[in-house]
Amino acid sequence: MHAPDDAPPRHVLTPSTLNRLVRDLLEDALPLVWIEGELSNVARPASGHLYFTLKDSGAQVRCAMFKPKSTWLRFRPVDGMHVLVRARVGLYEPRGEFQLVAEHMEEAGEGALQRAFEQLKARLDAEGLFDPARKRPLPRHARRIGVITSATGAAVRDVLSVMARRWPLADVEVLPVPVQGREAPPAIAATLRRASASGRYDVLLLTRGGGSLEDLMAFNDEAVARAIHASAVPVVSAVGHEIDFSIADFVADLRAPTPSAAAELLVPDAQAVSRHLRQLESRLRLLFERRRQAQGQRLDHLFARLQAQRPQARLQRDRERLAHLERRLRAIALEQLKARSLRLERAQARLLARQPGLRLAGLRQHLVALERRLQQAMLHRLERQRHALDRSGRALHAISPLATLERGYAIVFDSQGKVLRSAQHVPAGTPLRARLADGELSLRVTDDE
Template identity: 45%
Template sequence: MQSTINRQKTALTVSQLNREAKSLLESSFFQIRVLGELSSFSRPASGHWYFTLKDDRAQVRCAMFRNRNMSVRFSPKEGDQVIITGKVSLYEGRGDFQLIVDSMESDGEGKLQQAFEALKAKLSSEGLFSSAHKKSIPSHPNHLAVITSPTGAAVHDILSVLKRRFPSLPVTIYPSVVQGSEAPQQLIQALQAAIHHQTADLIIIGRGGGSLEDLWPFNDEALARAIFDCPIPIISAVGHEVDFSISDLVADLRAPTPSAAAELISPDQDALRIQIDRLSARLERQLRISLNQRQDHLNALKKRLRHPGERLREQRSRLDFAEKRLHALIQKQLTKARYQTDIAARQLERHHPARQIEHMRERLNRADEKLRRAMVNQTDRQRYQLGNLLTRLNAVNPLATLERGYAIVQAVDVDKRSPSGVTNGPVITHANDVKIGDQVINRLRHGNLICRVEAINSQESINSDEAIPSSNNLNSPANTVRNDKEPS
């Protein structure tokens, strides 16, 4: 009896076994990719897909729920060769081994996906996707270049959005096919033309949605490198939101759709006003609802209180107080909204280009005036220094000394080549340098005197009376200088 009880305690129920097996499978296998052929494909009213994936030796049941199969970009059918991505699981109710599918692609798309991943890894290792190389997108572009098919939906969507939001933006369309083997080269040529014209400061390149094969030109390596080397910022808008291409990764910005790209670059001038109006309407609506609710509540209280009294007055007082608080809150919110609007308007006015230009012009005028004052001051200082130098130079100028009545005495050298027959010799600084009868040249401020020495006084110092002969002794021998020749 005891042995039977122990066996019952250690035995698993069928549901426990299936639950443990499911847990073990889901924890042992993470997301996997499986290649096989579709079989027993069914689409019940629930929107889920149930099918069998098989090859020539085995098969496995699969389930793909509605929220996942909506992203499949082709219509699967019996016999299709597909690659599914999902996780291993077990259906507990029947104990069936199955795959829960997250995504499905045709076998051809699988090869393209492999090529996409290989090119993505290559360009990523070279740094083409690095954010350090991304150029900033201008918030207010001056000229837009659009590289796409001129007959496709993408160009129509872009122009429609710009016409509605930013009609003054100039747009140049560079036509190119966006599908097929010739598309990459034409896209590169259109990009080079936009760079050569040098008119656009922003480029949108892209197309509408399609299959992976349709979008494949935007996974071209040469096009990716041309986008990377482009000096103009580029927005890539290829396909739908779920589509990703190499162009999206290498461009300066990716937009989920062409319309979204146009939305991104077109400033909405009325956005703030619309938002304020929407908030104001919402606030008014909420206040009206609140007031109606309170009024209904008050009416209910009136019906319940057949005999008005102190309680009714108290309730009315509380209602009045709540209404005042509500009005005060409304006023406060409206004041706050107006204040924020005024701040935004002042900031916009302060950053207006005209204000900036005026500010820079004032700074330039002040700098010009400061430079002029500095030049005048520098000129005055240089003129003052030049005057001082001239004064100092005049002080040591020998001609200034001669101006006060002094003379320079020089010996006479005979020079037959000179018209006068004599030339200036060395300066005589001592009486012993000459003897009586020698000729000397006295250099005055105006002209020279050739004189003959009649007497010599070799005393080192003489008083003022001896230095300057009086008028009564001018004819004495010691002060007589004979002028043999006319001054030169």
């Protein structure tokens, strides 16, 4: 049996589920796309997001650029502006509307040119065309300069005017080429190759006046860059104004900010060179004068040496030296004679002082003096000893027992002559002797008590 046609399906999708499936399919199939078109309905609410419609002659698509990428734009999007947008393809689910979510936006035309410029610059830089090590120095005084530029532009007039004013001696040749349009790059590259192969030029100047990026694209061409790199002579690039940079500027041996500045770099200032030459001339004159004076002094010195080497001069010098030596010899002999005379006088004086007669007389006088001194010393010594004896006698007499005896005392001796100091143990009948001041008495003990 089959279900009727009006029976409900087994798997039913909701709008939300369907929108998510469609969104996933779109994001997987087209992750990032570049779209070029015209802006319309541009709106920037208070949230900072940017909403707009991108359209062309046959269709339009709604777009959104969310913050902060919307704040990074380097220009202000307005209706009618032609732009180039990089975006993700998506779906606005609440309304089921197809939309683009922009990540980058730039003005069309110039933006594409800028992107091509950056890509070529990165590729040539990777190949080493911008390597500073391969840059060649400019000739100090270029005799012949080739100027590759438009024959009718303001740049060539500025270059020729500056070079004529600064250094009229330079031989400047204008190599006319178109500097704008499709025919410009091959013409510039061919002229560079011919000028390099000719060997006529000391340096080449590639220049033009200012303009937009599109106007300067001839100098952002790969063929022109490789022709500059292959040049056998140094190349100076002066393209546009000071703020403009081209591929030619990076490849060239030197980049000048303006055509006039390039002319000033290529040729010296005649007035400055003239001042420098005058300074060199002054220095050369000063050095010459110093050299002349030094050579004159050296010549005088050599002449003096030559005169000094003449036989007459040498003979005169020998005579003067002989006279000088003779004077020195006489002076030395006189000094030695005086010294020896003085030594002789001193020796005679010492000899006279040591004669025997004089020595004996002196000894006699000395002996007499010593005798007198000895007698006086003996008298003095005897006098001192007599006085000392008197003092000792008086002192001895003061402590002598005899003096005590004169006062009525006596000294008793036993039979053996010993002084009797105690009456004890002296038996009766013991003979004794008593010493008095004027003599002695013989005694005998009568009683032993």
